[in-house]
Amino acid sequence: MKFAFYPGCVSRGACPELFDSTIAVCEKLGIELDYKSMESASCTGSGILQEKNLKLGDTLNARNFALAEKSGLPLLTICSTCQGVMSQANARLLADKEYLNEINQELKTEGLEYKGTIDPKHLLWVLVEDIGIDKLKSLIVQKLEGLKLAPFYGCYIVRPSAALKFQENPRRSTSLEEIIEAVGATVVDFPGKTQCCGFPILMINQKNAVNMVANHTSTAKNEGADAMVTPCPLCHLNLDAYQPEASKTKNEPINLPIIHLPQLLGLAMGIAPEKMKLNKHIISTKTMLSEIGVSP
Amino acid sequence: MGTNKESLLMNVNLKVKRFDPEDPESQTLWQEYKIDVHQDSTVLDALIHVREHEDTSLALRCACRASICGSCGMKVNGSAKLVCKTRVTEVSPNGEQIVVEPMGNHPVVKDLVVSLDTFFDQIKRVEPYVQPDHVPEKGEYIASNESMENLLTSMNCIMCGCCVSDCTVLEVDDNFIGPAALAKAWRFVEDPRDSKTSDRLKNLNDQDGGIWDCTRCMQCVEVCPKGVDPMDRIMELRESAINSGLTNSFGARHANSVNKSIKHSGRIDEFRLPIESKGYFNIKEILGLLLPGLRMLIKKRSPSPIHHKNPNQSKVKNIFKNFEDNK
Numbered sequence: 167m168k169f170a171f172y173p174g175c176v177s178r179g180a181c182p183e184l185f186d187s188t189i190a191v192c193e194k195l196g197i198e199l200d201y202k203s204m205e206s207a208s209c210t211g212s213g214i215l216q217e218k219n220l221k222l223g224d225t226l227n228a229r230n231f232a233l234a235e236k237s238g239l240p241l242l243t244i245c246s247t248c249q250g251v252m253s254q255a256n257a258r259l260l261a262d263k264e265y266l267n268e269i270n271q272e273l274k275t276e277g278l279e280y281k282g283t284i285d286p287k288h289l290l291w292v293l294v295e296d297i298g299i300d301k302l303k304s305l306i307v308q309k310l311e312g313l314k315l316a317p318f319y320g321c322y323i324v325r326p327s328a329a330l331k332f333q334e335n336p337r338r339s340t341s342l343e344e345i346i347e348a349v350g351a352t353v354v355d356f357p358g359k360t361q362c363c364g365f366p367i368l369m370i371n372q373k374n375a376v377n378m379v380a381n382h383t384s385t386a387k388n389e390g391a392d393a394m395v396t397p398c399p400l401c402h403l404n405l406d407a408y409q410p411e412a413s414k415t416k417n418e419p420i421n422l423p424i425i426h427l428p429q430l431l432g433l434a435m436g437i438a439p440e441k442m443k444l445n446k447h448i449i450s451t452k453t454m455l456s457e458i459g460v461s462p
Numbered sequence: 463m464g465t466n467k468e469s470l471l472m473n474v475n476l477k478v479k480r481f482d483p484e485d486p487e488s489q490t491l492w493q494e495y496k497i498d499v500h501q502d503s504t505v506l507d508a509l510i511h512v513r514e515h516e517d518t519s520l521a522l523r524c525a526c527r528a529s530i531c532g533s534c535g536m537k538v539n540g541s542a543k544l545v546c547k548t549r550v551t552e553v554s555p556n557g558e559q560i561v562v563e564p565m566g567n568h569p570v571v572k573d574l575v576v577s578l579d580t581f582f583d584q585i586k587r588v589e590p591y592v593q594p595d596h597v598p599e600k601g602e603y604i605a606s607n608e609s610m611e612n613l614l615t616s617m618n619c620i621m622c623g624c625c626v627s628d629c630t631v632l633e634v635d636d637n638f639i640g641p642a643a644l645a646k647a648w649r650f651v652e653d654p655r656d657s658k659t660s661d662r663l664k665n666l667n668d669q670d671g672g673i674w675d676c677t678r679c680m681q682c683v684e685v686c687p688k689g690v691d692p693m694d695r696i697m698e699l700r701e702s703a704i705n706s707g708l709t710n711s712f713g714a715r716h717a718n719s720v721n722k723s724i725k726h727s728g729r730i731d732e733f734r735l736p737i738e739s740k741g742y743f744n745i746k747e748i749l750g751l752l753l754p755g756l757r758m759l760i761k762k763r764s765p766s767p768i769h770h771k772n773p774n775q776s777k778v779k780n781i782f783k784n785f786e787d788n789k
Contacts (some may be wrong), residue, residue: 175730179765180758206774210726214720217700218711222785226778272784315481325680335764354523357540362630362679369673370712372750377634378677407754437466446761 167296169242170234170407171199172286176245176399178204180407183443184399187428188244190437193324194305195297203237210251213322213366221269225293227255228269231286232278241286244428246398247280250322252286257329258395286462288323290397290427294341307436309350312430314421315430316354316386316394317342320401324360347429349434358382365404372411379405380412383422393414393423393454395430406448423451431461467571472501472557474508474550479563481570484680491518505545505553505560506534509574521573523733529687532622536574537563542624542685551748565627567636581623584640588647588662595657609654616649616695618688625682637671641682641692644673648695651702660706666699667708674713725782728772730779732765 177185192199203457209215209231230252234241242247259266260282270279287295293302296308319342323330332338343353364378383405386394406424413420424447432442433455439462442453452462476495479618482488483717495512503511506524513520524534529547536545538553539561554560561643594603625641639647645706647666650656666672704714719738723731736755740747758764772778 175732179730179732180498180763183762206728206777208772208778209720209724209730211724212720212730214717215724217697218704218717218721219701219785222782224786225781229778229781272781276778319677320675320683325684327684360683361633362677364677366677366679367631367675369716369736371635372675374631374635374638374675380629381634407758410757411754438713443763446763448757448761 167174167196167292168239170203170237170239171201171293172204172207172230172241172243172248172400174236174245174248175206175212176403180181180403181399184244184402184426184428186235186433187270187426187437187442190441191428191431191435192289194435194437195293196433197242197292198345199295200239201238201241202206204233204241207233210248210255210317210407211248213251214374216251219415223251224258224265225272227268228259228266228280229253229273229276229278231256231259231284231405232273232280234284234286235281235345236278237460241275241284242289242292243286244289244397245400246288246290246320246396248285249288250325253331254326254330256286261385288397289364290341290345291335291338293333293431294344299344302345302348302431306349306434308434308458308460310430310434311350313351313454313458314390314392315459316348316355316356316389317346317350317359317384318386318394318396318398318401318405319360320396321362323359323397342395342397342427347428349430351430354386354389356382356389356391358385363398363401363404365400367405368408370419375404376411377409377415379408380415380420383409383412383417383420383424387420387422388394391422392457393425393451395425395427397427399426409449421453423447423449423454425451425454468614469496470501472503472550474503474554475557475559476508476512477559478509478574479559479561480573481564483572483673492601499550501551501677503550505536505538505543505548505550505562508550508560509545509562521571522573523575527776530620530621535565535576535622535624535627537561537565537627542547542627544624544687550748559592565623566624567622567629569631569641569771576623578621578623580636581621581626581640581642584626584643585621585646586651587639588643588666589658590643590646590650592650592653592656593658594655603655603736605654613649614651615690616645616652619645619690620685624685624687625690628681629687631675631677635671635675638675639666639669639671639675644697644699645690645692645695648699653697657707663699663703663706663708667703673703674711701702712739715741721782723769726771726781728771728775729750729777731769732768733767746780777783 208226214224364375367373429442455462480491527546534545564570564574564576632787676696716739
């Protein structure tokens, strides 16, 4: 299975552990990642550029889709925010031919045209819908039995559900739980799993952003979670890097490790924690690792 | 033609949150009802059945039963919905238990009935009426069809409060003006007859809990039963605020910084984005970034101050330039 790989900005910036664990896990899964076709792709705009100019954001995404189309490969991302922004842009582009034509005029000078055939897919969905849970289970060398994990989807990979095609692909709403169970861990359900982590307003209203971190991490912890797993590097940044500030609002340490989806798979597939940079997290993963008998 | 009435019935298992203001212990009370209703029933039909046949003390509010009046907003399986518009089979396709609670972020009066007082306080904050700069000497104000058609999304709002119920910001900050009020504000900012556009934008931009406090989580878009899509209206307000020169806010600086870095390199510059959002000379705020930054640095995962460009970045830059030239 070969994909045009769109890693997003954050996995090549503040979350290098996501990038490294993805490479290691995809190797095991037999997913071939083609870097070349998307190397000149730009940021999706992250929903932030869209605050300033929606059409410009759609043009950049159409350009990225055109690059993927040129490669003839399906488009894979490992960032929920990229997934959401791309799916929303794609829905607008495909809903209005005139709009797509206007945007294609902008791409003409580069010799590009978006024909409308791309369906961007997050690794989470590829695992459940294309690789399959059975194949995933066959690659597990260490069941993570006894580990209690709270899923944290965040916003962009669940809303708006129409643009993300949840009706056509109903397993998308439970994909993270399916993976947690497949690796032998126990799901800790909590109401915040599809709510906002607060990252988009971290630089705008830190108090609110940190309170969201505090609510989600402490609720999951109180429900018995040993760690939280997320498919979104931006959620990871906020839930992990700002958890010390969140602990202050609760007047007690929360200490809930936040792990990326590929790190979870990697642990079950026997990939060394240091290869996946599990020692680089702000909230230590040591206790969680010793729980499953892995030396950090 | 004969119909077997019995065969059209279906079993419904409801779990309903109860609250009696005179009994503080009822805060955590849930009650279950197992009833038979017609298979085309809405959740409202099922609740009314409970009130009429099982438990006359259950308080709920409804009026039109046709998703026009906006009275019957409730949380069904965790999401705000108009229960008159929600079929039982839609939320319980295989006979699963249906959990019904009062809407969130609104004070509960009794059981499933909430007070909309805080909701209307939010709406009042945006002065929700047209403020023209003159009174026509005779006749009425005329606005073109085209200019009013644009407002239809927001004008569809029936004030049900569903968007406010599920707003993730209001859960942590009751000073946030909220999605419904902002969608309403957008309607007057865009109204060709209104003369207060710049005042309105400035007010929404400057106030605590204004346009920049929305997290873009899209809960309001997901739950709005009338297609108002409040978050999309908030995004348009942000765009209008920046375009009208209101750029001295954390939010506008954040958006401008992202714009600048994608134009320059094709990627977000994670090193400069926090600093530029705070403002280079905002020493107090920049000092606040030091501790989290230091923690990242110790773990050797701090973004590099050297920001590399993507290959072929000149092509992306040209797209930005074309947009700037055609503004």
